[in-house]
Amino acid sequence: MATVTNTPVSDLLKSFKLKTKQQELLIRVSILCLVYILAFIIRLFSVLRYESMIHEFDPYFNYRTTLYLTQNGFYDFWNWFDYESWYPLGRIIGGTLYPGLMVTAVLIYRILHFLRFAVHIREVCVLTAPFFASNTTLVAYFFGKEIWDTGAGLVAAILIAICPGYISRSVAGSYDNEGVAIFALLFTFYLFVKAVNTGSLAWSLASAFGYFYMVSAWGGYVFIINLIPLYVLVLLITGRYSMRLYIAYNCMYVLGMLLAMQIRFVGFQHVQSGEHMAAMGVFFLMQVFYFLDWVKHMLSDTKLFQAFLRITVTCAVAVGTIALGLGMLSGYISPWTGRFYSLLDPTYAKDHIPIIASVSEHQPTAWSSFMFDYHILLFLFPAGLYFCFKRLSDATIFIVMYGLTSMYFAGVMVRLILVATPAVCLISAIAVSATVKNLTVLLRSKNKGVLTGSTKGSSSSKASSKALLDQSQPFQKNGAIALLFGAFYLLSKYATHCTWVTSEAYSSPSIVLAARGAHGNRVIFDDYREAYFWLRQNTPADAKVMSWWDYGYQITAMGNRTVIVDNNTWNNTHIATVGRAMSSYEDEAIEIMRSLDVDYVLVVFGGVTGYSSDDINKFLWMVRIGGGVFPVIKEPDYLVNGEYRVDKGAAPKMLNCLMYKLCYYRFGEMLTEYGKPPGYDRARGVEIGNKDIKLEHLEEAFTTSNWIVRIYKVKPPNNRW
């Protein structure tokens, strides 16, 4: 018998003892808080190793536009015509970008300033992506709760917090559209599934606003506007038409379409572009379904209704096809653009659009990329699909479709592994949650005498089978405990893998290079920023810089100088002109450069350091893109027996073209490696062919300390003939 002590301490302790429901709530909230913090801090590797800076190429453009937005306000930003890029064409920035990211960052900046935290806008930009990654984990929790149950939601939040597929594009410093867009994508999907499940008008309108945020953030919104109609179509085919679906889809489509047209870059594409026609078709199909339902409700005669049904369906399909055909023939509805068409037909880009084919992120995915980015989620994904198929509902059908379509696209293009990550995490979470639930049910089952297997028993043998069952129960319990430990082991290996991958592979700011020195110490190459700063300080303010399009954004943002082409790649002919200049002899190239008013030429060269992403390795793409527009440039001229060489056996056109001369100027006297002759190119591993280079129309202006970036000045024409 327990003795009851009436001390005030024990009374106090008893008042703190929580009921089970409150305990569960406490555990859930604390797990979510920890996951939120974890998702933020795992992305901070590069900030701790280097400094708080913007990575890569595209984020520099976003940073520059955000800076402009903070300095000049929204209306100037929205109507901005930039004369500092794509000289002499300029670029209408207000109409050719997705403003969601910049507006979000500036909003956070203003809130922090209102609270009297005087941070610089760069810090806000660097940390925007990890902040939104943390928010994505919360959305994943609610989404998992909607699809399956709270356990699956918690596991989904944990998995997506550290999944390398998401981390790769949302580290601190990667200030790019995807960081915000994945949050918007998952949020829109969550709101839409909630709307379909509840049939409430409020949730449908909220999903329309979520869609608007997604449209403002990323060009990948096309995925949403095609997946949701496909999902509605699948529901209609499997006979799950309901009033909830009708309300949800109609509200989301109409309001979402109207809101999306507010973004100038999108414009009227929702009614004019072939990529958006599926949504409109399904919208009209839903009206037909509703109409048929209403007629069936009014009619009492089944045979008449069948006849009416056949006529209506035939008419609707015919009218729709005719309308679509008319639209496409008259040119009002534009066909699928090359970027998205190459997702449906992956061989298209290789043959027709070299610019898209040249980007390394657009290559198809090999198994090791999948393994790197997903680890054990690749095992859990099919298992999760099985559980979803076992318990089919509107929500699980959605997540299955999202998972399958996004996995297919992830197989087509490496970059799209990012879009598949939330679906893979959610489905894997379902597998984990269902398996663990099964095992714990086994653990907690008491000896109630439940017959689990033997059906051969009559009432007299029930006793013996019960005894058999009692014998196997502890074995089952031990087995379940062992399997739970196994599951725990696998998940901990996943966490180790994710942390290792993030630390080694995804935390490098591509603008600062690191390598291991001879004694294992870390050597940092900061050549890019050195060169851009030199440009900023030592060239006249209206100087124009010609370089390959990769570096355009960085030159404009950090060097503050006008560039000829940049990463936007909206004008293929302009890029081809630069490519032609780089691959011609110096005399032809100087004509092109004078016509473009070029003052400085910038090239990237990795021969001294062994840096392999330099312009000589990218040179064949310059030839291909240039040759695509100017047939003067022929790719076989630069190859020897189909092989690309820079040593003595290289083609004469290769040895004398502008790019070769600019990269290897004075390199022939340079000793790069012990035991190798001077002029040994460490990136290609050969001794260069043409060591005695003389430049006639250009002179060397600046070479960085490790020879990575080289800047040349275009000499003015001679005074006298």
Place this chain on the structure above:
Amino acid sequence: MSQKTKMAPKPDPQSASIVSAVDATALFSMDPFFHILKIVPYSFLRPPRLRLKLPSFSLPSAMTVFSLILLTYFLVVSGFIYDVIVEPPGIGSTQDPVTGAVRPVVFLPGRVNGQYIIEGLSSGFMFVLGGIGIVLLDLALDKNRARSIKVSYSIAGIFSIVIAYVMTLLFVRIKIPGYLR
């Protein structure tokens, strides 16, 4: 609270066509084409008596769809699209510097995003095996089976998961030499 009416109009073409055939011959028709047709070919031509049925379209079961999806997943995850576009060889080869003999190389070294065909297919098979292992474990916990089948399912499931995980880690260690170091 919004309405939750669930109506699923499912057109039934087979019975409708039989019904309409009966209707057309039995009842008076206002259709001018029908009257013309009655006179012009069909006064001297006799349509044969056939028993035709329109193919009825029924949705496949959930598990059939699941097995098709598993097959597609195997193809995607083993890098099939990469194989179709980049067209790597089935297996690589390297020449032994000393003896000059040509040795096969299974895993494409050096890059994360590159593969030969056979390494892709074998890794994809391992992933699907792991997934099937978890499915078998769930089947083993189903109450309505004989105990021996449950035990064999659970053992097969555990073995599949263990083998798939170990082999996958082995493949990754061979392909990326600096893995987890």
